Amino acid sequence: MTERKKLLLRLDPAVYDAVARWAADDLRSVNAQIEFALRQALKSAGRNPKGSLPAEKAEAE
Secondary structure, three states: OOOOOOOOOOOOHHHHHHHHHHHHHOOOOHHHHHHHHHHHHHHHOOOOOOOOOOHHHHHHO
């Protein structure tokens, strides 16, 4: 398994609560939901990172 980077992220409590509800709806952890949303944003901006796993495979790890 590839080593994953650690990141401290400060969020407004209302934003965190919204992400937590979204994660629960999708049966994901908050961390996985944030990564999912970031990957979607990168894909829609045409900035997919080279050599990274697709979102579905990254979630499984």
